[in-house]
Amino acid sequence: MAYMTTRRSRPGRPRHVPDSGTASPRDQILDAAARLFVSQGFAATSTREIADHVGIRQASLYYHFAGKDEILVELLRKSVRPTTDKVDKIRNQVPPLDYETALYLLVLVDVRTLADVDHNVGMLYMLPDVTNGEVYTEFRKEHEELAAAYADLASKVASEKVLEGVSLKQLGNMLIQQVEGVISMRAEMITQDTVRRISCPEAWAIASSCLRICGVSQDKIQAANAVAVEMLDDFLEDRVREPA
Structure with missing residues (x-):
């Protein structure tokens, strides 16, 4: 069922000068x-x-x-929502009980979100004037929702040895921090207006490292890679696909 929403009125006036581009x-x-x-x-x-x-x-x-x-x-939401919006789809479309592939695919989607967001806005996580402000509290709830999704999938694949050493919440946070290394990678500037791109092998390495943190064996990591990479395009609707 579709719902009609009423946009709240705002002070101010609409654009005064002509639009110089195609963006709103x-x-x-x-x-x-x-x-x-x-x-x-x-x-x-x-x-x-x-x-x-x-x-x-x-x-x-x-x-x-x-x-x-x-x-x-x-x-801030632009750095998280494209991933959290796909969590249920990942759970539903990955083969039943193949939690390694689900976690691997979640990492790949999250890496792409952070790699594609304009101006590397994930850098804002690292600014004290952002993280110490009240406004960050509102975003933190969404960030914790994503960490909980990581923790849930990790609980299905992590070895007993791993789970003996850390709580599921800690494990989820460890995984999301591993993925957010993409932010620092992008910060390696090529020119003033161009940031370093994240390659497919780098994304696979990040996903593989997340499964290793959970204690997943190398053969299962390789199997998860094979399935997740094939499925990835179905989760990136906004991506401009290259011609075959």
């Missing part, structure tokens, strides 16, 4: 904010500066967002 004004604001937050910090960036980068009045920005905090939450 809202997306252009998010893009400019991501670039500025990552390059100079959240606290050091004003809504006026974001508006100037987009080419709109500050009042027009407030038509789309209530303020800087709302922009930040939306950007």
